[in-house]
Amino acid sequence: MAEKQEIPKPAGHALLEAVERSQMRKDVPEIKSGDTVRLLVRIGEGKDERVQPFEGVVIRLHGGGVNRTFTVRRIAAHGIGVERTFLLHSPRLEKIEVLRHARVRRKQLYYLRERSGKSARLKEIRPMRKAEIAAREAAAAAREASVEERGGEE
Numbered sequence: 001m002a003e004k005q006e007i008p009k010p011a012g013h014a015l016l017e018a019v020e021r022s023q024m025r026k027d028v029p030e031i032k033s034g035d036t037v038r039l040l041v042r043i044g045e046g047k048d049e050r051v052q053p054f055e056g057v058v059i060r061l062h063g064g065g066v067n068r069t070f071t072v073r074r075i076a077a078h079g080i081g082v083e084r085t086f087l088l089h090s091p092r093l094e095k096i097e098v099l100r101h102a103r104v105r106r107k108q109l110y111y112l113r114e115r116s117g118k119s120a121r122l123k124e125i126r127p128m129r130k131a132e133i134a135a136r137e138a139a140a141a142a143r144e145a146s147v148e149e150r151g152g153e154e
Contacts, residue, residue: 020065020066023066025088031096033061033106034109035099036055036099037056037096039096040094041086056072057102057122059071060108061107067087075116101127103123
């Protein structure tokens, strides 16, 4: 009688991590609180399925790994605020697009619920252009050259 060959299987926590890693999406952009995002969400209507856009400000990030969630707030018709919480790695999210980054000092922006209009605005962080990057690098190189001329006193 032939011996049964045992196949080593990950046990316990390692098995759970392996399953979670296989479920995680690879195309997720880096999202932070204060970012303005546009989500394409799959909505099931009977037998049909359609894609609905949802655009708003990320006011909360929670959890980690495959269970990471984020809450997006937008102002709907007649000034009514709508918040939806999404799983970051959900198959229902077809696409996540980061439109703008904002400078915020908190992780959870619940104070935006009481604000409307201009007081609800967030300070936008604009990405640096190539000319600005080149100017900064040139200034850093000039600083280093001046330090070397003085003999490294600084």
